[in-house]
Amino acid sequence: MSAQLNGGFDADISGFATWAFTHSVDQAYYAPHFDTSGEYLHTNTLTRTAARGPGDAQSAYVMETILDHVASASGA
Amino acid sequence: MIVATKPWVAQRGARLVVVDYGDRPGETRAHITLEDVHADGPAAVKAANKGGPRYKRGDAEATLEAAAAGKVPNTSVRWRASALLGVWAPVFATLWQPVSLVVVCTWGYREQVIDGTVYCKTQKHFYMEPQTSYAIPDEDGTMRVFASMQNPGGVNAAVSRVLGLPLNKVQVVARRTGGGFGGKLTRHTPHAAAAAVAAHALRRPVRVTLSRNDDMKTTGGREDVLAKYQVRPTRALLGVPFCCVGRGVWLGTWRCLILRVVALVGAGCLRRHGQVGRGSGVSATQRRL
Numbered sequence: 001m002s003a004q005l006n007g008g009f010d011a012d013i014s015g016f017a018t019w020a021f022t023h024s025v026d027q028a029y030y031a032p033h034f035d036t037s038g039e040y041l042h043t044n045t046l047t048r049t050a051a052r053g054p055g056d057a058q059s060a061y062v063m064e065t066i067l068d069h070v071a072s073a074s075g076a
Numbered sequence: 077m078i079v080a081t082k083p084w085v086a087q088r089g090a091r092l093v094v095v096d097y098g099d100r101p102g103e104t105r106a107h108i109t110l111e112d113v114h115a116d117g118p119a120a121v122k123a124a125n126k127g128g129p130r131y132k133r134g135d136a137e138a139t140l141e142a143a144a145a146g147k148v149p150n151t152s153v154r155w156r157a158s159a160l161l162g163v164w165a166p167v168f169a170t171l172w173q174p175v176s177l178v179v180v181c182t183w184g185y186r187e188q189v190i191d192g193t194v195y196c197k198t199q200k201h202f203y204m205e206p207q208t209s210y211a212i213p214d215e216d217g218t219m220r221v222f223a224s225m226q227n228p229g230g231v232n233a234a235v236s237r238v239l240g241l242p243l244n245k246v247q248v249v250a251r252r253t254g255g256g257f258g259g260k261l262t263r264h265t266p267h268a269a270a271a272a273v274a275a276h277a278l279r280r281p282v283r284v285t286l287s288r289n290d291d292m293k294t295t296g297g298r299e300d301v302l303a304k305y306q307v308r309p310t311r312a313l314l315g316v317p318f319c320c321v322g323r324g325v326w327l328g329t330w331r332c333l334i335l336r337v338v339a340l341v342g343a344g345c346l347r348r349h350g351q352v353g354r355g356s357g358v359s360a361t362q363r364r365l
Contacts, residue, residue, distance in 0.1 A: 001303055001304065001305040001306070002303070002304050003301055003302070003303040003304075004110055004125075004301070004302045004303075005128075005299040005300070005301050006109065006110050006198070006299055006300045006301075006302075007126065007299060008296060011126065012262055012263075012296075013261070013262065014126075014299055015126075015128070017298070017299050018128040018129065018299075019128070019129050021301065022128065022129050022130070022131045023129070023131050025131075025303075029339045030339075031133070031134075032133070032134045033133065033134035033135055033136040033138075033139045034131070034132065034133040034134060034136055035130075035131075035132045035133075035136035035137065036130065036131045036132075037128070037129075037130040037131075038128040038129060038130075038131075039125055039126065039127050039128035040126050040127075040128055040299065041110060041113055041121070041124040041125055041126065042124045042126060043107040043108060043109070043110070043112070043113060043124065044106040044107050044108060045106075045107075045108045045109075046293075046294065046295075046296040046297070047263075047296050048198065048296050048297060048298060048299040048300075049258060049259065049261065049262055049263050049295065049296045049297070049298075050258030050259070050261040050262065050298075051199060051201060051257060051258040051259065051297060051298035052257045052258055054258065054298060054299075055299075057199070057298065058196045058298070058299065058300075058301040061194070061196045061301075062194045062196060062301060062303045062305075065194045066192070066194065066305055066307060067335060067336060067339065069190060069192050069307075070190055070307055070309050070335060071335040073188070073190050
């Protein structure tokens with residue numbers, strides 16, 4: 001998985017959020033072969049900042065979406 | 077900075093301010109979202125990229141290449157066992173498919189590489205109390221700053237820097253934070269520093285309280301994420317929900333649920349790892365990030 005985070009015009013804690021996302025994206029599931037790279041980009045908008053569970057909340061959304069995709073693909 | 081004795085006067089004065097950002101060479105348009113950056117090509121992505129970590133386990137690249145080459149995958153014993161464990165509960169619950177059919181379909185399922193893109197939008201903070209700072213010039217050239225925030229040390233450093241004062245000449249008090257949720261960890265610092273600068277210049281107390289709209293516009297929210305993934309589930313993992321609900325039968329909810337149960341069993345998350353015991357150390361307590 002390659003993930004990009006929108007950090008806004010300033011770094012703030014986007015570096016930590018990227019690290020947290022990358023290291024928690026497998027959530028409670030286990031994959032014997034797993035490779036995730038994360039990076040954050042500067043954009044011309046408000047700087048993103050800390051929010052409850054920085055990086056972890058996004059990783060949960062991403063992982064559960066992937067599982068939904070895998071589940072639907074298994075019966076196609 | 078506009079300072080007034082009434083909040084509405086300051087707000088009307090602020091609306092008269094016109095900001096000209098000028099021409100930014102090399103940028104054709106503003107990059108607001110990650111899609112905007114990608115729309116301008118790889119060069120724009122490279123210029124905006126600030127890097128980040130990589131987290132690896134096993135050899136994912138070789139696994140994907142083996143699937144692309146059509147080679148027989150090496151399904152681990154652990155996954156086979158977890159798949160069988162996950163099979164029994166829904167099979168006995170439904171009893172409408174023979175166990176032999178389940179096992180045959182599990183091993184006979186063709187593995188595939190599933191790829192896709194997920195976009196997780198940003199999320200605004202939802203505290204009720206907006207950003208507020210109150211700066212009071214004190215004796216001996218010191219400055220007292222009351223602020224609703226989660227990081228007094230950051231305010232102390234920022235105020236001392238903008239005023240040119242040593243750290244011990246700035247007293248920061250977080251009497252009431254209100255809700256924070258991370259929105260008052262760093263983003264309160266500009267407002268506290270602005271109040272301190274105005275109070276230092278006017279030699280009188282100055283308060284900065286954002287309106288709800290200004291607070292929502294300036295705090296930012298969490299990082300939105302664009303993730304591209306490739307997944308190659310093993311036959312054991314994919315076969316279980318396929319067998320339990322049957323090919324061509326649209327039972328997406330059950331399929332998702334069963335897949336999660338199998339994946340969690342494979343990860344060992346449903347085991348009981350130990351018991352709580354009393355020791356002679358400091359009591360373990362609740363925590364949250």
